[in-house]
Amino acid sequence: MNVTFMINMNYSYQIVESRYGLFTSVFADGTRGTTALTREACDFVTANIRIPVMRGEWDGPTSTLGKATVSGKL
Numbered sequence: 001m002n003v004t005f006m007i008n009m010n011y012s013y014q015i016v017e018s019r020y021g022l023f024t025s026v027f028a029d030g031t032r033g034t035t036a037l038t039r040e041a042c043d044f045v046t047a048n049i050r051i052p053v054m055r056g057e058w059d060g061p062t063s064t065l066g067k068a069t070v071s072g073k074l
Contacts, residue, residue: 010028011054
């Protein structure tokens with residue numbers, strides 16, 4: 001079994017706009033990250049959630065396990 005670890009990953013990224021007006025963060029190695037409706041939202045989520053998760057530093061919740069319903073009145 002071959003196991004590859006990325007020890008020195010480059011976390012620099014750029015934000016590109018798609019032809020549909022969405023914004024996606026793209027890391028230096030070409031890996032696509034977060035997609036959002038605005039450039040600011042994409043940058044915020046990439047810098048404050050996505051990269052810390054990739055580094056193993058994230059300590060906050062990103063979802064509720066097993067919850068598939070929306071609470072509240074629609």
